[in-house]
Amino acid sequence: MGHSKIVGAIEIGTSKIAIIIGEISSDSSLNIIGSYSVQSNGVKKGVIEDLQVTGQIVHNAILQAETEAGTEIEEIYLAQTGQHLAGVFNFGTTNVGASNGIITKADVEKAKEDARRPQLPEGRSFIHYIQNPFSVDGKKVENPIHMEGKRLQVGFWAIHADNKILQDSLRVIMGIPLVVEDVIVSSIASGNALLQESEKKAGALVIDIGGGTSDFALYKDGYVVYTGVIPVGGDHISNDLSMGLRTSVQLADSLKLREGLASHAKQNTDASAWLVGNQSIGDRKIPLISVNRIVESRIKELFELVREALEEAKLYNPSEIGSGVVLTGGTSRMEGIEVIAEKVFDLKCTKGECTWNIDKDLNIPEYSTTLGLLLFALGVFEEKQSKNTNNILGNLLRKFLPKQVNLQ
Amino acid sequence: MKFPKKSNKSVTYKSDQSWHNLRDANVQSSRITTFASVYRRIRPFIKWAFFSLSFIAVFFFLKDFVFQGIGSEKDTVSKNSGDYVKKVLFYTDGVLDEAWLSGVIQINRNMQLMDINIFEMKHSLERFDQVLEAEVIRVFPDALRVELKEEVPIFKLKMQTSEGVDFLRCVGESGLVYEGVGYSETVINELPYLIPYRHSNQKYLPINGLDHVSPLMNLLKEEGLIERLRLQSISLENFSGDSEFPGQIIEVNSGLIPRILFSAYKDYPRQIARLNYILSYINGSGNPEVERVDLSLRDSAAVEFKEGKNN
Known part of the structure; x- marks a missing residue:
């Protein structure tokens, strides 16, 4: 039996901090052995504002999850969100070196190198450099090596972040102390958990509606071509609702998920809903149409912002997003939210759900980002393992061994 | 369940301006430290x-x-053979000293601590009348602790052998008559004599009724009457030890008043108050010589002067 690795995945969100611990075995199977979720504090719109307070919660959450797992995390993957994240599409171009026009590995590397030339302003660092398909003389190809052509082009969707904000997150995690193996943007992590490869190839828009922000990622031809962060989340809707109904944010939040977009509100304008829901002392009836109007306008505004961002990037083409819109994050639990998304995007819309046989407590929108992080960890582990294996016999045997994930 | 393979197409950037540089530059001091961390x-x-x-x-x-x-028994013995007694820690609340102790119990440096029979030693010590209670404790590795509680003398008793030789014995609070070792001459001299109740033989038996006499002695001491009267002896000739029995008298003999009779009933404070009054009266009357004061009468006190005049 080979060496297994204990990997943690953590998301420090505006409204909650979620952590999952997984054990990756040498046969590339993944077991989820611990998880913990706690209300966040000291985070605003995805950015840590009170390091000590947030640090305390994060460190306690890690200890709790480790206690549940009965082991210590060796390395951790961190989700990143917030408006400080920005993306840019960098192209790299090269003329094919060989006189016969056959593209070699050296040409590919040259094109990639060219794409990496653009420099960032001071105070910013790249998080991701996501490769998009090559094109040979303007024609998209997966692997250009040995193909014939004159001009090779490759694109990268590069995501960069503010150094100070990113460093604060790292300082919190490294204080415990843990090695941050990788930082992944939340929307990409969620997409990794919720989308099949075929769905990515068909094109999909993943929208992760969190507490303080909403992250989205657009996939085309199996690649991430655009990501963005909208500074509007579920908390804003709850706040609007609490002010409109003159009630607490907690009650408004509960009402939002329960009745926020109830379909019968428009059919029957006299319909009402109970504020608390248990019809006890203090509970009162509220016109459902009022709730519906507040929530719908906010949700609609949020989706329109996403659509505007995609249109601005000239990437919004419904015919290229065959898999439609996939919603995730805590606010996506709202009944009827997909109907609004379908109207705004003119695309079919579904609520994201992991298709593996995992514990139902974990198969919820709140954990999709951390689950996606763990799958990245699994991918990195496999990659490292294949690099480290020089034994040809070993490689051959591995091809015959089944790769599986045992998610609880 | 088989996991659908994810492509993970180069999402990580490791080059110039990568976030990895921030991670690697994250010095120890800038990390957030909490109790949990x-x-x-x-x-x-x-x-x-x-x-x-x-x-x-x-x-x-x-x-x-x-x-x-x-391990074998032999091993145990050989292990213990190293623990010789090197010192005796002696504590007492009375007057007995180490010299007396060494005469009662024989301990030397050749004795092993575990070989000493501490129960036998305790009984030996308690057989001595002056010792009320004895404790003998082994203090490992090499010491023996001896603790004593001694009798406190309140009277001295004048006795005589069959050959007519006088000797003194001490009487403790419990009425026990004992030899009295280690008391200084001053202490013995200050003790009043006790004239006991009709002994039928010469044996040193406990004297009955001293639990009634002790409170009287304490009151006399508190009032300063022992010095004032120049107390010499206490006679229990007319006190059998049973205070409920009628006509029980405790007689105090002193230099100032040869005979002071106390009733053995438990109303000593009243009797002492009367005595104080009588002494004041005598003092105010030019200190006539008093032969006897009888405080045993219930409602009055009789004072007999040497001139034969009664008041």
């Missing part, structure tokens, strides 16, 4: 210390109880 850091050491202590505890347990238990 400190605990996580020292947790391995706590575990290590716990296991080490557990191991040591188990080792000593096995050493003391298991290994020793399976």
